[in-house]
Amino acid sequence: MGFIHPYERPNSYIGRTLPRSRAMRAVAGRGRYTDDITPPRTLHAAFVRSPYAHAKIVNIDTDAAKAAPGVKMVMTGAELAEMCTGPWVGTLTVFENMKAEPQYPMAVDRACWHGEPVVMVIADTRAQAEDAGELVQVEYDELPVVINKDTALDPDSPVIHANLGDNKAWEHTLGSGDVDKAFAEADHVLEETFYFGRHTAVSLEPRIVLCEYEPGTEQLTIHTSSQCPHMIETVFARTLGVPEHNVRIVAPDVGGSFGLKIHTFGDEVAATAASIKLGRPVKFVADRLESFVSDIHARENRVKAKIGIMNDGTMIAAEIDDLSGVGAYSQYPRTSVFEANQILNISFGPYKHPNYRARAQVVYLNAVPTSQYRAVGHPIGISVGEFMMDWAADVTGLDPFDIRRKNIMEDDSYPRPIGSGIPMKDLSHQACLEKLHGLMDYENLLAEQVELREKGVYRGIGIAGFIKGTAPSPVGYYGAGGARIAAQDACTVKLEPSGGVIVALGVTDQGQGVDTVMEQIAAAAIGCEFDQVRAISGDTDATPYGGGTYASRATAIGGEATYQAALDLRREILHMAGILLQTDAENLDIVDGAVVDAGSSDARIPLSEIGRIGHFQLGELPNDYQPVLSHTRRYRLQDSPYIYTNGIHGAVVEVDVGTGWIKHLKHWVVEDCGRIINLQLADEQIRGGCVQGLGGALYEHCIYDEFGQLQNGTMADYVTPMMTEMPDIQVGHVETPTSESELGAKGAGESGTGAAPGVMMNAVNNAIKPLTDGRVTQQPITPEVVLKALGKI
Amino acid sequence: MKAPKFSYTRADSVDHALELLDKHGEDARILAGGQSLMPTLNMRLSQPEILIDINRLDDLKGIRMDGDTVCIGALTRHVEVMNSDIVADHLPLIAEAMPHVAHVAVRNRGTIGGSVALADPAAEMPACILALGATLVVQSSSGKREIPAEEFFHGLYETARAENELLVELRIPSQKKENVSVFLELARRHGDFAIVGIAAYGRVLGDTIEDMRLVYFASEDKPTIGENAIAALNGNSWSEDTKEAVTAALENDLEPMANLHGSSAMKLHLQKVLTGRAMDAAVARAGDAA
């Protein structure tokens, strides 16, 4: 019988909505997050952080702090540096000419951002550690502050790191064709400048580590709310000089991550060092106030965009010039230039324009270091590209759908590169666009809009198409660039004696449902019941080395590894069953947890018997046959640098043109993440991602003053979306499996976040169009921004 | 963010609380609902020596009528005010404002007295009681005194209450049946501190605004009666011309504070817009009632 892919079988677990076991625990209050674990004699860390954006550290007096009640240790940045193998340097070789200053986990000679950790206090309780922190005296000499990216490269600007010569971290240009020639030939050339505000992840569970060092055996265990336990193992082992194979990292339940928790942080290294020094468990929770000045920031960019279009709406050239304002250091090990790099790569990505040029300059600022955060660069590039498409539609008299129909890559035209040179394949821009058009009931929306305008009610309709890079390969960035970050992933699938299946994953679950998705894949591939399968993830002692979850890779890469490992187990079970039943394995199948005659549903041997015999009753098998019943497979992309996905958002808003307030009435997303494993989980990722993107579009902004002081680092002042203002979100899918893997799954986690800001900006501009030539070209789109565009203030 | 050390005493009577206030003066803070005080403690923005917990002083709770005056004990929780039939019947301005006061969990603990005594510029209750001409009753070990709302709010977190005085009661005249009230505020998210707001109360006959009090809050450092706007408003029929005159006059009443939420120019613009919408609503409501 020919091999039928499990997802082609009727009633396959692949494609079904099934509930998550982590959810069952969480609703009962039985989630187990890192702060829920407190071994005996755990000590607590608090940090004294720089109140200045840039200052020389002249003197530190810790005597009073050391004598404070409950205090066991006070450590300065210099003392911590002595325990580390060296500073971090946040460069990757793939980013040519990148410059980065070595960074110590706590400031040594200079504090370079408001919030940089300077001194660590370890005490019996967090409250006591904070009390003692107030007694630490640090003498600072303020230094000139660089906080404005627009002037950071001026010849007379102060330079943050003298060794680097200037404030430029990196500059890069790419493209194809001849944009200058095309602009000269274009019927219209449109130019605009956009500003995007800095913001931050605000995961509800903050960053946290619980470090336990065992001095006798030199073994280190860290429980941490991380997306990438194996990477933490590697980085922390190397930084603190602990043999890597002696390090165990456990990520229990993780209370939200969004890319924040793929990074490494100096305060976490410090807490680990404290445990090493004291030989006692040390816990550090970044409280909310310190989260705002220590979690990575992202998204601060100024983009100049220019397009050349013909009267019939064809876009023949596109150019962008990005200025990316990062923080005081390049975040180690993933760097702070990724965001700018992605903006260059993906802007105008859905479109056929044969001419493209894109330049990025990344500049250091005396602000919190930035790095990858959900949708990395895509919200910026997509906002810019989609605004320009709508403008092109205005100028040529085309409807926004029509201008995109004209310019998007045809679904049957792949493989082909986009303007940045990146090869695309397996995309479905046309199918998604038409599906969105139907779901939105677009013609009716337009009619309603006209009717309401006559009553002085201003609705806006926006659409925003996108490509999204997911599941990176080892070629191009991490592996190739020198960072010890896995772009491959692994899965071990084991049959237990009673017939249950354990799936040990290198990828991790932060609530999006990775465990459940892998259980579904394994159950489908093996032919057993879903309830018989349990995923183990997040513990480096119990799982094969992997990259964890980042860049929407878990299902695409981890899923393929799981799929192949499960198929290997299936083959072995059938082989063993064939021996036991004295028939060929081809005559057998596995259905609902039992080996059956192929083509019938007559159960011949339940998996529990295979398990029992394979583990205990080996006498039933030939002497020279050693069952393994445990299979590990790795998977990494072989063809493309990323698995690209595509989709399109739609939104309808109502703008109160008197006040500038925006009501978001409804949101739609149609996207293509290839083969969908669990439909509900895919939909919910999109919804959550959308609202996170809307946060940046409407509300979120890390506001710095001219002294580099973060002004709004509390949850009252930094505004994130809450329930009342957010819309219902309708999600639709097109399924074009990726040819990169057998399973065919692509990434879905960031598609909501990537295009939500762009669709919101387009919808708002569509609403105010009849009233003003002014346009909204910055985010967050606050009432002030809208009122200015309307000319009301 | 763990609170700093402090001493804590639970007052077992109003007199006990007043004794403690006398003794500790500026080193003490009154702990009522705690919805504003506790965040400042957790963030170490305030470091009092002693907290005086007055939550068990049942004498300070309750809503009752005294003739035509609604008497609300200072310790009455927001949720009780929100669910009160007396408030719904006699103080519709406050009833209209209550859903804007923070969120369910905060309203379950926060008190109307706490809100008024703190005098956060963006708070709803100070503006409402000023619009309604309430009287605040404060008490010290020397006895009680009554302070009209017009004299109570001095500035940013500053009121006429002395350090050794406890706010014990709010006495608010019932809204007259022939009057109307309108409450409007703008906040980025439901329950947030308002960015701008207006509490309006007075008499409208047909489309003539006879006698309206306009109180502006959130943009100013204290709830502010728009005297110039009122002068341009009262006695006139509500029209586009009147609106123009009133909003122009408003520029002489308000000095909006620029902050994270917006520029002074934006806030002034918004208060003008709210004024127009409030009076539109007032005229409509007077029409409905007639």
Add this chain to the structure above:
Amino acid sequence: MSEEMVTVNMTVNGEQVTKTIPVRTHLVDFIRTEVGFTGSHLGCEHGICGACSVRVDGDVVRGCLMLAAQADGCEVLTIEGITDTGEIADLQDKFVERNALQCGFCTPGMLMTAAELLAQKSEMSRADIREFMSGNYCRCTGYHAIVDAIESINNERLKG
């Protein structure tokens, strides 16, 4: 200043508890570290996010804004307690079925607040639900699924 201690007595999830603690301890730290129920979470400690929502004498409150000392003599219920009583078993099942949670960190607070909504026994539109729940932050779900779950159970209960 030395650490002032206080002895508090309260019922937590039906169990009588007596502890001597620093007076500055807030209710959720008390519940988590002294009593051992870790289902209530801390997301901000300044009263905005709602992750700390617990029930004191019948009302949902922000546990980070209440001193444990203030709960002396009170009846405190957390997510663990109301799970044991089965008060919102239907809503909890619906949350799982509808995937109205992802990381689960906001979920106990959401459920404590939603329990108060359901107890009102009144018809609520999606907009009403969104307004009632407006003080609970979620970063994962985008809220839509949470509204679905609450709406579904509220309607079911009003019918049945």
